[in-house]
Amino acid sequence: xxxRIETLAxxxxxxxSDARSKLLGRIVASLDADRKxxxxxxxxxxHRDAAIESGVSATVAGxxxxxxxxxxxx
Numbered sequence: 001x002x003x004r005i006e007t008l009a010x011x012x013x014x015x016x017s018d019a020r021s022k023l024l025g026r027i028v029a030s031l032d033a034d035r036k037x038x039x040x041x042x043x044x045x046x047h048r049d050a051a052i053e054s055g056v057s058a059t060v061a062g063x064x065x066x067x068x069x070x071x072x073x074x
Contacts, residue, residue, distance in 0.1 A: 051057035
């Protein structure tokens with residue numbers, strides 16, 4: 001690391017843990033290449049989870065899914 005980054009890291013490590021946590025969140029978010037894509041996947045996962053929890057949708061075991069696919073391909 002460069003001296004400048006080491007100095008910055010030393011300063012950051014002196015911050016209280018809650019401030020370091022918030023800063024880390026901002027840094028990680030800045031590295032996100034496509035935040036909208038991730039938000040869309042998060043929303044879809046939440047929607048599917050809610051559908052399962054409410055009983056609107058049901059889960060299917062992975063082995064059963066594979067068996068159905070194999071049967072369709074035969």
